[in-house]
Amino acid sequence: KAGVTQTPRYLIKTRGQQVTLSCSPISGHRSVSWYQQTPGQGLQFLFEYFSETQRNKGNFPGRFSGRQFSNSRSEMNVSTLELGDSALYLCASSQGAGYGYTFGSGTRLTVV
């Protein structure tokens, strides 16, 4: 069974640009979540999608957005990048409530 796939693995962007990250969940998992990991703030929840609907959103500015497609694949977008957006972005999928999450290897975004 294939795991959670995130692309790209590494990304370097310039301040002010925008970026789109992609996540393919485990087949059959309809819940997809995104997390940001930084040395200073640790792991923080961004948002969660289920059946193309955002069910929950973390405390991040509106520059961070996401969507989920009918095949459960998800994308997140960050507009007007800031240096502080440099982080490891992790995607996770789950069978549903009461189950653990399977994480992808992450996309490491560096903003210069």
Added chain:
Amino acid sequence: SQQGEEDPQALSIQEGENATMNCSYKTSINNLQWYRQNSGRGLVHLILIRSNEREKHSGRLRVTLDTSKKSSSLLITASRAADTASYFCATDTGRRALTFGSGTRLQVQP
């Protein structure tokens, strides 16, 4: 914001020894999960314990949960060099958003 703290922040032991990590959290939970992360890669799910459970085992892992104290512990028995990683507890309050602790960095010396 992080739900709680993990203790210790770093732990160094010899192969064959047991490693114990503790996690405290602040609010009522549906379940608590433990994850391992190697060198800034993705997280690997280790074990999930529900709020009505007190102890759970999986291979060399033993997790306890004390909801009255809002705390959990992860015990890794007979540690191996391959167990070297960061370990995180994460709480699920039912809102489908995990809140992670600050993590414990475990170093197992061969």
